[in-house]
Amino acid sequence: MHSDVLIVGAGSAGCVLAVALSRDPHCHVAVAEAGPGPSDPAVVDQIGNGTALPIGPRSSVVRRYETTLTERPARSASIMRGAVVGGSGAVNGGYFVRGLATDFDGWGIPGWSWADVLPHFLDVETDLDFTGPLHGSAGPMRIRRVTEFETGAAAFIDAARDHGYPWVDDLNGDAPGRAGVGAVPLNIDAGRRLGPGEAFLGPAADRPNLAVHPHTRALRIAFAGHRAIGVDCVGARGRQRLTADRVVLAAGAIGSAHLLMLSGIGPAGLLSAAGVPVLADLPVGTRSVDHPEWVLPVDWPAAPGHPPLEALLTTATGLEIRCYTTGFGAMIGGDHDPADRPHLGVTLMRPHSRGTVTLASADPDVAPLIRHRYDDDARDVELLAAGAELAHDLAGSGYHARESNWSTSQHLCGTVPMGEDGQAPLDERCRVRGLEGLWVVDGSILPAITSRGPHATIVMIGHRAAEFIR
Numbered sequence: 001m002h003s004d005v006l007i008v009g010a011g012s013a014g015c016v017l018a019v020a021l022s023r024d025p026h027c028h029v030a031v032a033e034a035g036p037g038p039s040d041p042a043v044v045d046q047i048g049n050g051t052a053l054p055i056g057p058r059s060s061v062v063r064r065y066e067t068t069l070t071e072r073p074a075r076s077a078s079i080m081r082g083a084v085v086g087g088s089g090a091v092n093g094g095y096f097v098r099g100l101a102t103d104f105d106g107w108g109i110p111g112w113s114w115a116d117v118l119p120h121f122l123d124v125e126t127d128l129d130f131t132g133p134l135h136g137s138a139g140p141m142r143i144r145r146v147t148e149f150e151t152g153a154a155a156f157i158d159a160a161r162d163h164g165y166p167w168v169d170d171l172n173g174d175a176p177g178r179a180g181v182g183a184v185p186l187n188i189d190a191g192r193r194l195g196p197g198e199a200f201l202g203p204a205a206d207r208p209n210l211a212v213h214p215h216t217r218a219l220r221i222a223f224a225g226h227r228a229i230g231v232d233c234v235g236a237r238g239r240q241r242l243t244a245d246r247v248v249l250a251a252g253a254i255g256s257a258h259l260l261m262l263s264g265i266g267p268a269g270l271l272s273a274a275g276v277p278v279l280a281d282l283p284v285g286t287r288s289v290d291h292p293e294w295v296l297p298v299d300w301p302a303a304p305g306h307p308p309l310e311a312l313l314t315t316a317t318g319l320e321i322r323c324y325t326t327g328f329g330a331m332i333g334g335d336h337d338p339a340d341r342p343h344l345g346v347t348l349m350r351p352h353s354r355g356t357v358t359l360a361s362a363d364p365d366v367a368p369l370i371r372h373r374y375d376d377d378a379r380d381v382e383l384l385a386a387g388a389e390l391a392h393d394l395a396g397s398g399y400h401a402r403e404s405n406w407s408t409s410q411h412l413c414g415t416v417p418m419g420e421d422g423q424a425p426l427d428e429r430c431r432v433r434g435l436e437g438l439w440v441v442d443g444s445i446l447p448a449i450t451s452r453g454p455h456a457t458i459v460m461i462g463h464r465a466a467e468f469i470r
Contacts, residue, residue, distance in 0.1 A: 003030035003211070005469065006244035008218045008231055008259065010035075011087020012455060013442040014250030015196040016124065016462030021469065022210040030211045031201075032233055032242060034251075035061060035083035037214035038197050047090040047195060050188035051305050054091050055080040056332035061091055065254060067355075067370040069292075069406050079370070079410050081252055085214060086197025088252065088410075089455055093308040094188035096125075096143055099450030099457045100177045107447050109420060109428045112464075120463040121456065128189065130170050140199035141459065143172075145183035146310040150303035152342050153310045155396025156323040157181055160313050163393065171312075177451070181313040185456075188307050196459055213242075219364045221247060221263040221438065223279065228438035246437050246469060249416075250462070253444040254357060257285045257415035258368045260440075261359040265425075265432065275362045280434045282425040284416055285357035285368070289449045291320075291409035292348050292374040294384050295328075296391050296401040297341035302326045313394065318350040318451065319387040321394060344394065344401060346387035347409055349451045352377040357415050372408060411454050416444040429468040441465040 005021055007014045010033035022029040036043050046054035046061050055062045061084035069075045082088035098121055101114035122136035127143045149157060160181040161167065168175070168182035187194050204210055216235035221228050222243070230243035249256040260266055264279030267286060271278050303325040313321040324331070327340030334340070353376040358369040375381055388404045395401040418426035425433060426445055432438040443458045450457050 001030070001240070002243045003028045004244065005029045005246045005248060006231060006242050007031045007248045007250050009033060009087065009249065009251035009255060009442065010085040010197060010201065010212060011082060011250060011252055011442060012089035012196045012458045013462035013465070015086065015200040016459055017248065017250060017441055017466055017469070018210060018212075019200045019204045020463055020466035022204060022207050024470070025209055027470075028209045030213065030242060030244065032213050032216040032218055032231065033085050034217040035085065035214065037085050037212065038202070043084060047084060047086060047197075048192055050094050050186070050191050050193035050307055053093060053308060053332050056334055058333065059091075065367055065370055067372055069372045069408060070375040071373055072375055075406050077408060079408060079412065081254060084197070085201060085212065086195040089459070090193070090195035090197055092455060094186040094193055095309060095453045096141065096185045096187045096456045097452040098172050098176065098460075099452055099454070102177060103448070103450045109418060109447065111428055117460055117464060120460045124459050124463050127172070127185075130173065134173060140203070141187050141196070142189055142194050142199070143185050143187060144189045145185055146307065147183070149310050150306050150325055152298065152300035152303065152325065152396070152399070153323045155300055155399060156344070156394055157311055159394045159396045165313060179314055179316045181311060183311055184309050186307055191305070218251065218259055219262070221259065223263070226279070226434065227436040246439070248439045248441050248469060250442045252442050253288065253412045253415045254368065254370070256440050256442055256444045257357050258359070260284050260416065260432070261368070262362065262364055265435070266359065270359055274359045276359065280432070282433060283423065284425050287414060287417070288355045288357050288412055289351065289353075289414045290355065290372055290412045291449065291453070292351055292353065292372070292380060292384060293407045293409045294346040294388050294404040295407045296344045296346065296388060296404045297327070298344055298395045298399055298401045300342055300396060300399045302330060302342050304330060315387070315390070317383055317386070318348060319383065320347045320349050320452070321345070321387060321391055322347060344391045345407070345409075346384055346391050346404065348380055348383055348387070351380050351449070353380050374406065374408075409453065411449065413443040413446040413449045413454055416440045417447045418445045419447055430465050439465070439469055
């Protein structure tokens with residue numbers, strides 16, 4: 001089965017990219033997705049409910065990985081990635097806040113300045129609350145903010161304003177980097193999550209030049225010399241090779257890095273130690289990055305039936321303090337537990353710490369080794385501790401925040417970063433260096449993590465990169 005472009009992964013970037021490329025009726029696009037498609041009623045029920053995260057033990061739309069959050073002492077955790085058409089954007093909390101202009105300008109990469117990426121942010125969204133030159137009005141992603149806050153969020157907002165933080169009308173507006181408290185832009189409207197799968201791929205499903213293959217897991221990239229010619233997969237028909245003129249990995253920061261390393265693209269010493277012949281010695285997975293988070297349970301009333309996150313506070317020191325509406329167990333559809341409380345999340349948005357994603361085996365069924373190393377830089381720990389003190393004050397009048405615990409925002413990025421200096425695995429057009437016909441387009445390409453959650457940025461990346469791959 002041959003196509004002009006083969007995209008591995010129908011996540012937040014892959015869905016957008018597939019639709020953008022297949023607008024040309026002469027370009028035949030195939031998408032291989034390891035998870036199920038959206039037509040299964042059980043899938044629709046899980047990913048459509050914007051008041052819950054379908055990542056619990058009974059979920060059929062995620063893949064779980066183990067990681068080590070900190071080294072001293074060792075703290076382990078499970079992280080989840082969406083394994084369904086729509087990817088992690090189909091199972092997250094709906095947070096759709098753009099990266100800051102200073103993030104993109106700070107990369108210093110041609111074609112990725114704020115002026116370059118803003119048109120793509122506008123093209124992917126319809127903002128239902130704001131209009132003007134900083135907001136899209138005709139894009140597939142429908143963005144809405146809560147206006148009537150639940151009890152805990154209202155107390156949190158009042159406490160933040162009492163501490164001198166101004167109200168920010170629009171966190172995607174003309175002063176998004178300003179410290180203050182505001183409502184979170186969400187791709188949730190009237191309790192329904194509209195993820196990238198439904199928003200982008202859904203309306204394009206009948207295009208004759210676009211084929212989506214669910215339950216099709218990529219095992220390795222196939223090469224003729226140094227040119228990518230397809231991907232070896234396993235699916236309903238057993239093992240098969242999907243071939244293409246151009247191959248794009250959009251399997252996420254873990255999936256894309258893992259597939260590259262399984263295919264001989266990565267740090268030569270580590271690949272050889274795992275028994276993988278080296279095709280290209282590139283620094284894949286050597287400096288991953290995520291947003292470390294400390295969570296503090298609070299005793300305000302839980303608010304089931306609300307989006308998981310309605311309001312947040314940003315500080316001048318690069319912290320984001322999030323006001324979650326229920327406990328994590330309730331948020332993922334777990335059994336009732338009186339100890340499962342709503343919580344505040346203290347998140348460091350510009351961390352210094354860096355982690356690794358390392359090949360553990362040449363067997364594609366063996367997950368990579370993931371280390372976040374959140375305690376690798378003392379500056380990060382100091383900022384999080386200061387944020388926890390502030391969070392205690394922001395619990396709101398009459399409420400109490402308990403002791404903080406290490407957690408993660410599950411925003412892993414930067415495993416296959418782009419750059420100009422030749423040291424990055426990708427060039428500024430998302431092409432894998434030293435190879436032909438191979439691109440990476442997802443959150444793994446970020447040279448530095450954005451100062452806001454990366455989902456909106458990853459959707460933008462899919463739209464932006466289509467111009468490079470056409």
